[in-house]
Amino acid sequence: MSIAAAQKRSFSAVLWDYLTTVDHKKVGILYLIGGSLFFLLGGLEALIIRIQLIKPENDFITAGLYNEMITMHGTTMIFFAATPLLFGLMNYIMPLQIGARDVAFPFLNSLGFWLFFSGGIMLNLSWFLGGAPDAGWTNYAPLSLQSPGHGIDFYVMGLQLSGAGTLMSGINFLVTIVTMRAPGMTYMRMPLFTWTTFVTSILVLFAFPALTVGLFLMMFDRMFGSAFFDVALGGNTVIWQHLFWIFGHPEVYILILPAFGVFSEIIPTFARKRLFGYTAMVFATFLIAFLGFMVWAHHMFTVGLGPVANSIFAVATMAIAVPTGIKIFNWLLTLWGGSITINSAMLWTLAFIPSFTIGGMTGVMLASSVADYQYHDSYFVVAHFHYVIVGGVVFALLAAMHYWWPKMFGRMLHEGMGKLSFWTFFIGFHLTFFIQHFLGLMGMPRRYWVFLEDQGLDTGNLISTIGAFFMTVGVIIFLINVVHTSIKGEKAPADPWDARTLEWATSSPPVHYNFKQLPLVRGLDPLWIEKTEGKGKMTPAEPVDEIHMPNGSILPVIMTIGFFIASLGFIYHVDHKTWLIAVYLGMAIALVSMLTRSLKDDHGYHITKEELEREAD
Numbered sequence: 001m002s003i004a005a006a007q008k009r010s011f012s013a014v015l016w017d018y019l020t021t022v023d024h025k026k027v028g029i030l031y032l033i034g035g036s037l038f039f040l041l042g043g044l045e046a047l048i049i050r051i052q053l054i055k056p057e058n059d060f061i062t063a064g065l066y067n068e069m070i071t072m073h074g075t076t077m078i079f080f081a082a083t084p085l086l087f088g089l090m091n092y093i094m095p096l097q098i099g100a101r102d103v104a105f106p107f108l109n110s111l112g113f114w115l116f117f118s119g120g121i122m123l124n125l126s127w128f129l130g131g132a133p134d135a136g137w138t139n140y141a142p143l144s145l146q147s148p149g150h151g152i153d154f155y156v157m158g159l160q161l162s163g164a165g166t167l168m169s170g171i172n173f174l175v176t177i178v179t180m181r182a183p184g185m186t187y188m189r190m191p192l193f194t195w196t197t198f199v200t201s202i203l204v205l206f207a208f209p210a211l212t213v214g215l216f217l218m219m220f221d222r223m224f225g226s227a228f229f230d231v232a233l234g235g236n237t238v239i240w241q242h243l244f245w246i247f248g249h250p251e252v253y254i255l256i257l258p259a260f261g262v263f264s265e266i267i268p269t270f271a272r273k274r275l276f277g278y279t280a281m282v283f284a285t286f287l288i289a290f291l292g293f294m295v296w297a298h299h300m301f302t303v304g305l306g307p308v309a310n311s312i313f314a315v316a317t318m319a320i321a322v323p324t325g326i327k328i329f330n331w332l333l334t335l336w337g338g339s340i341t342i343n344s345a346m347l348w349t350l351a352f353i354p355s356f357t358i359g360g361m362t363g364v365m366l367a368s369s370v371a372d373y374q375y376h377d378s379y380f381v382v383a384h385f386h387y388v389i390v391g392g393v394v395f396a397l398l399a400a401m402h403y404w405w406p407k408m409f410g411r412m413l414h415e416g417m418g419k420l421s422f423w424t425f426f427i428g429f430h431l432t433f434f435i436q437h438f439l440g441l442m443g444m445p446r447r448y449w450v451f452l453e454d455q456g457l458d459t460g461n462l463i464s465t466i467g468a469f470f471m472t473v474g475v476i477i478f479l480i481n482v483v484h485t486s487i488k489g490e491k492a493p494a495d496p497w498d499a500r501t502l503e504w505a506t507s508s509p510p511v512h513y514n515f516k517q518l519p520l521v522r523g524l525d526p527l528w529i530e531k532t533e534g535k536g537k538m539t540p541a542e543p544v545d546e547i548h549m550p551n552g553s554i555l556p557v558i559m560t561i562g563f564f565i566a567s568l569g570f571i572y573h574v575d576h577k578t579w580l581i582a583v584y585l586g587m588a589i590a591l592v593s594m595l596t597r598s599l600k601d602d603h604g605y606h607i608t609k610e611e612l613e614r615e616a617d
Contacts, residue, residue, distance in 0.1 A: 020552035022106035023512055024095050027113050029408065031088030034117045035081050041124070042076035043475060045069050050432075050468040053461045056453045063449040067134040068151070070447055072123075074137025075155065078251065079162055080120040082393050086258045087116075087169055089400055090197045092408060094173065096503035097194045099182025099521065101514045102550065104175040107597065111556035112168035118564045119162025126154035136447065138244055141229035141237040145221055150571050156219050157567040161560075163208050163215070170204030173197055182502070183541040184521035188282070191501045192275065195282055196261030199289045200254050206293065207250035214243035223574055238303060245296035253292040255389065257285060259396030260327055263349050266403050267331050269499045270346045271338030274525060277330040284323035291320040301372040310369035317367035321360055328353060344418030348399035351426050352391065359387030362437065377447075380440025386433045398425075398478070406492030410508045411485050421477040428470025435460045435467075500525035505538045513547050516612050547607040555593045562589030 018026060049069050052060045061069065095103055103109050126132045133151035135144040144152045177198045181190070190198075218240070220226040227233030229240050268275045275281065297305060297313040331353065340346070362384040366372055375381060398421075405413050439460045444451060451457045495504040505527050506514060517540035523529050530538055566586025572579040 017552070019557055020554045022102075022110045022550050022552055022556075024091050024103045024106065024109060025408070025510065025512075027109050028088045028090075028092030030113050031084045031091055031116070034113070034120065035083075035085035035088060038076050038120050039081035039085065040475075042073050042081050043472065045073035045076065047468055047472055049073060050465040052449070053451070054465040055462070056455075056458055057450050064131075064134065066449040067136075067447075068132040071133045071136050071139075071151075071155075072127075075123065075133070075159075076120075077389075078137065078255075079159060080116070080123070082255050082389065082397075083166065083251075084116055085397050086200075086255065086393070087166070089262070089397075089404070090173060090200075090258060091169075093404060093503055094194050094197045095176060095180070096407075096506060096510060096514060097191045097501050098177060098180065098185055099502050099515060099519045100176060100180040101518075101547065103172050104180060105172050106550045107553060107556065108168050109172055110553070111559060112165040112172070114556050114560040115165030115168070115563065116162045118560045119158040119160070119165070121158075122161060122564065122567060123154055123158030126151050129154070138248070139218070139240075140244075141218070141221075141240040142231065144218065144240075145229060152218075153222055153571040153574075156215050156222070157571060160212065160215050160219070161563060161567060163212055166204060167208045167212075170201040170208070173201040174205065177201075182515075182518050182521050184526075186521075188279070189521055189524050189526070191261075192264030192278075192281055192285075193258070193261035193501075195285055196257040196264075199285050200257045203250045203254050203257070203289055203292065207247045207254065210243050211247035214240055214247070217243075219570070223570060238300075241300055241303065242296070245299045246293075249296040249299065250289075250292045252388070253288055255393045257288065259352075259393050260285070262396040262400045262403070263331060263352060264327075265501065266345050266349045266399055267334050268525070269403075269497050270341040270343065270349075271335050272341075272498075273334055273338045274500075274528075275330070276333040276336075277326070278524060280326055281330055284326040287323040288320060291316060291323070295320060298367060298369075298372070301369045302376045314367050314369045318364055321364055324360055328357060343402070344413065344415060344422055345399045345402040347419060347422045347426075348395045348402065351422070352395040352399070355387060355391030355395065355429070358434075359384055359391055362387065375440065377445055378440035379436045379444045379446060382446055383433045383436035383440060386436075390429055390433070398422075401478075403497070404503075405485070406496050407503055407506075407508050407510070409486070410492050411489030412492050412496065413485050413489070414481050417477055417481040417484065421474045421481060423474075424477060425471050425474025428467045428472075428474060431467025431470060432464050433467070435463050439464070495527070498531075500528040502526055502538070505530075511615070513549055513607060516547075516615075517542050517544055544609055544612055546609055547612065548604055549607065550604045551602055553597070553602075555597050559590050559593035559597075562586045562591075562593060565589065 018030060021027060021030075048061060049066070052058055052066055052069075054060075091103070091109065095101070123133075130149045131151045133139070133144075133147070133155040135147050135152060135155075139152065139155060177190070177194060217226070217228040221228055221230060221235075227235045229235045229237050231237060264275055264281060294316040295313055297309060298317045301310055301313075342350075362380070366375055366381065366384060402413055402418055405411070439457060442456060442460075444455075444457050444460075451461070492508045494506065494508050496508070497504070502519060502521070503510075505519060519526065519538035520541035522539070527538065530536065563586060566583045569579045569582030569584075569586060573583065
């Protein structure tokens with residue numbers, strides 16, 4: 001379909017297209033839309049938290065609502081904003097970078113998105129159905145067992161749904177990278193973003209089952225009367241912490257490794273140099289992933305595991321700074337002597353390096369189990385965590401949006417608004433979180449609803465809240481930029497940045513089958529190789545021939561609706577056994593959808609050679 005024809009389609013046709021799509025690019029856009037909505041929601045919750053702490057003994061919101069706000073902010077930002085936004089980028093960019101026409105399992109890709117999105121809806125329904133979860137984003141027992149109402153149940157079922165979708169995506173990305181690389185695309189010719197997608201998917205494969213087990217046990221305790229975490233009945237509350245953090249610390253690297261991949265694409269492009277130390281960067285990525293599973297108990301230094309366990313995890317935590325340092329120095333050496341272009345994407349990238357380094361430095365401080373007895377549960381930890389996640393992941397997401405937006409949507413974001421958004425957000429970020437290091441060292445604890453007069457915390461909290469408003473303005477400017485670009489934005493060429501990797505060899509946005517002919521990869525930075533040899537475009541690895549593509553399907557949506565209904569039934573059967581009907585109904589809908597999928601003779605559709613040549617004309 002031509003662009004002109006696509007623009008004339010009705011809203012209902014576009015909606016149906018996205019409801020039924022299995023195209024990795026459209027699924028990626030759905031992840032970006034869903035993740036952005038939850039990011040705005042989590043940001044609003046953060047702003048409410050900062051308004052509550054703008055002055056001593058404030059009563060802007062109640063103590064109970066404050067507990068719900070901090071729980072929902074953390075849960076939303078980690079599980080329903082940062083993770084899906086990165087998965088949206090992986091979905092869209094990775095298959096293009098390896099020269100594939102789609103992911104290995106397009107149907108599962110769509111199902112993974114709808115499960116994630118339904119999990120986010122499930123979690124946020126709690127606001128309207130008796131109260132949100134209030135035990136913190138880590139949901140520690142026994143507090144989570146004793147929480148009244150169904151807030152924690154919505155947390156459990158929402159994370160189960162979204163976690164299943166994330167696990168599907170991780171498996172899908174692994175199989176895609178292993179089996180669908182273009183001819184000549186060896187492992188050591190893959191772009192760094194593809195490498196980080198690959199390693200992140202391995203982390204997902206091993207980390208999320210620990211969370212799934214913990215959530216199932218919590219579900220049985222709260223809904224079916226078991227006693228896995230109830231000490232009074234012979235359970236063990238600390239087991240929840242182990243299960244959560246065996247997932248929770250690799251999750252930090254599930255977030256930060258794709259961010260590293262983003263910067264490893266942007267820096268060579270705008271420094272006009274090959275990435276320094278490519279092999280070392282790949283090695284460091286794997287080393288971070290390996291060590292990421294050996295540090296989880298540094299979140300539990302004050303639990304009482306003993307000096308031997310604390311020492312082992314302290315050493316492992318300090319060691320993980322080494323491969324991260326390798327990456328920092330390789331980025332700096334890529335910049336060294338380069339012909340650097342400063343634009344919005346590059347500003348976010350350059351700002352990331354010192355910001356993330358500060359987060360890493362305070363991480364090494366927290367890695368000392370002795371010192372952590374003082375830092376633990378203070379605002380020093382809040383500052384550290386946000387320097388890593390905001391200064392790393394959010395900066396990377398905004399850099400990636402400016403870098404790949406022309407490829408995804410065919411239009412250039414407004415550069416002036418991009419820079420204004422950067423400076424406003426960047427200043428606000430450091431105002432908000434830098435001062436929190438000192439608030440923590442002065443004794444301000446985490447999660448407290450109010451602080452008192454004459455504790456010396458007034459000025460620091462005021463500055464922090466002013467910074468949060470600056471960050472809000474930065475996000476609003478970015479949203480205005482997006483709207484402006486969609487209406488009046490400059491049309492983007494296929495390769496607006498004179499870039500190096502395969503996604504820039506396609507049109508902007510790419511056609512639905514990505515490549516008319518699969519490209520022949522002749523080295524690292526394959527598009528750059530073709531440019532420097534005077535060809536200007538990729539050498540095809542095959543003649544023009546018929547292309548097979550998968551059909552769209554509404555079954556992932558229907559299947560997800562079934563799981564969603566069943567989840568509500570599990571939550572409310574505690575109040576009334578008739579809700580078990582919803583469980584059976586929901587599972588029946590999901591099962592029928594699965595059977596329909598397995599029995600349906602769906603061989604996809606074919607794009608003929610003549611159609612390809614006609615579209616090219």
